Amino acid sequence: MPTSRFISLLTRSTISVGCIGLAIGIYSLLVGTKPQLEVVSGERSYPVVVVMEATKIPVSRRTIGYGTADAIRHADVPTQVASTVRTLPLTTRVGHAVAKGDLLIALDDVDFAQKVVQAQLAISTAKSQSMLLGIERSSAEDRAELAMQDQALAEAELQRVEDAFAKGVAKQREVDQAKQKLISVASSAVNATEISNRFPALEEQASATVETRKAELTLAEENLKRCKIVSPIDGVIQTVDVRVGEHVSNGQRVARIVNSSNMEIPLRLPSYARSHINVYDSVLLRSAGFGKRFWDARVSRIAPEDDSSSRTMIAYIDVEQNPASANRIPPGLFLRGEVINAKSDTERWVVPRRALRDDRLLIVRDSVLHSVPVIVDFSMTGEIPELALPDYDWAVLETPLTLGDYIVVDPGGSLRDGMSVRSILATEVSLE
Numbered sequence: 001m002p003t004s005r006f007i008s009l010l011t012r013s014t015i016s017v018g019c020i021g022l023a024i025g026i027y028s029l030l031v032g033t034k035p036q037l038e039v040v041s042g043e044r045s046y047p048v049v050v051v052m053e054a055t056k057i058p059v060s061r062r063t064i065g066y067g068t069a070d071a072i073r074h075a076d077v078p079t080q081v082a083s084t085v086r087t088l089p090l091t092t093r094v095g096h097a098v099a100k101g102d103l104l105i106a107l108d109d110v111d112f113a114q115k116v117v118q119a120q121l122a123i124s125t126a127k128s129q130s131m132l133l134g135i136e137r138s139s140a141e142d143r144a145e146l147a148m149q150d151q152a153l154a155e156a157e158l159q160r161v162e163d164a165f166a167k168g169v170a171k172q173r174e175v176d177q178a179k180q181k182l183i184s185v186a187s188s189a190v191n192a193t194e195i196s197n198r199f200p201a202l203e204e205q206a207s208a209t210v211e212t213r214k215a216e217l218t219l220a221e222e223n224l225k226r227c228k229i230v231s232p233i234d235g236v237i238q239t240v241d242v243r244v245g246e247h248v249s250n251g252q253r254v255a256r257i258v259n260s261s262n263m264e265i266p267l268r269l270p271s272y273a274r275s276h277i278n279v280y281d282s283v284l285l286r287s288a289g290f291g292k293r294f295w296d297a298r299v300s301r302i303a304p305e306d307d308s309s310s311r312t313m314i315a316y317i318d319v320e321q322n323p324a325s326a327n328r329i330p331p332g333l334f335l336r337g338e339v340i341n342a343k344s345d346t347e348r349w350v351v352p353r354r355a356l357r358d359d360r361l362l363i364v365r366d367s368v369l370h371s372v373p374v375i376v377d378f379s380m381t382g383e384i385p386e387l388a389l390p391d392y393d394w395a396v397l398e399t400p401l402t403l404g405d406y407i408v409v410d411p412g413g414s415l416r417d418g419m420s421v422r423s424i425l426a427t428e429v430s431l432e
Contacts, residue, residue: 235259
């Protein structure tokens with residue numbers, strides 16, 4: 001028993017010593033074969049920065065503004081009479097295209113049809129009264145003429161009696177009777193003439209009554225037609241505000257029609273840009289939200305006044321487009337517009353927007369970083385082939401740079417003013 005325990009202990013000790021020796025051998029082998037790191041000194045130890053050479057390129061002044069597209073031709077269709085919605089055609093649905101004159105809504109027209117009948121009967125009555133006045137006028141003129149003749153005869157009779165009285169063959173009583181008869185006849189003539197003279201005014205009044213009744217008939221017929229509400233323009237239905245059986249009042253909106261073939265974008269720009277904005281300047285439009293879409297346009301009009309509350313001016317952009325196109329500008333779209341002033345095309349210093357940190361640029365001169373403060377004149381977007389960089393956002397500087405300087409394209413947080421660096425041109429990086 002003691003012999004077996006001794007043998008077991010000896011075996012475990014031998015194996016343990018062998019494993020330790022093997023481990024020491026492997027460690028020595030790894031230490032002996034490890035690669036030696038090369039100690040780098042000089043410029044190769046400096047951090048690497050990607051730079052671009054400062055150059056001037058011809059750039060037109062750009063001004064950025066925002067606005068909401070609106071359809072020039074749109075109509076809020078109102079009712080012109082108060083009634084109840086009787087029919088709503090199946091074509092009167094949001095998004096359905098309609099042409100000018102197409103039926104949108106039919107109102108109950110029973111009351112208005114009866115008013116047309118009443119107006120027609122009123123015209124017939126007025127015309128009959130006018131005809132009766134014509135007959136009465138003819139009779140009154142005849143009576144007035146007879147009364148005048150009777151007066152002339154009475155005057156002649158009085159003259160004969162007075163002549164006879166002067167010769168002594170007539171009595172005073174006969175003269176008085178002749179005068180009395182003349183007075184009676186003259187009174188009747190005045191009355192007959194007065195009645196006759198009234199008829200032109202009465203006929204004019206009757207004629208005016210006929211015209212009034214005709215106007216009432218025309219209005220009644222128009223109100224009857226207004227019970228059928230039709231589209232005033234070609235376009236697409238945006239909203240329908242009523243349902244069958246609903247009572248509508250005069251002037252209430254029942255539908256909205258939009259024609260997006262002619263769009264207007266009131267682009268709000270900074271007030272200081274007024275001296276740089278001209279009619280017919282090019283405008284690059286793009287949707288300001290997700291799903292960027294782009295359109296080319298021009299400035300059509302410029303509002304004469306600035307908005308004092310927002311310190312902005314308005315330049316109007318008119319766009320003609322195919323309303324059926326998938327790439328059209330829909331009404332209500334919020335747009336970003338970049339106005340390009342072609343008259344201000346001159347050489348300017350342009351750097352990528354990402355090269356700016358707190359309005360400063362890092363410039364490499366003799367392999368040393370220099371932090372330079374700069375003033376941005378305006379910003380612009382788009383590709384610039386002359387600079388051969390994949391950037392889309394650019395800053396045009398008002399501060400002049402020096403030809404031959406190298407601008408750090410993307411300064412990191414570890415770079416500091418006065419640090420020694422190694423420069424690599426951005427064009428070479430892109431080529432690799």
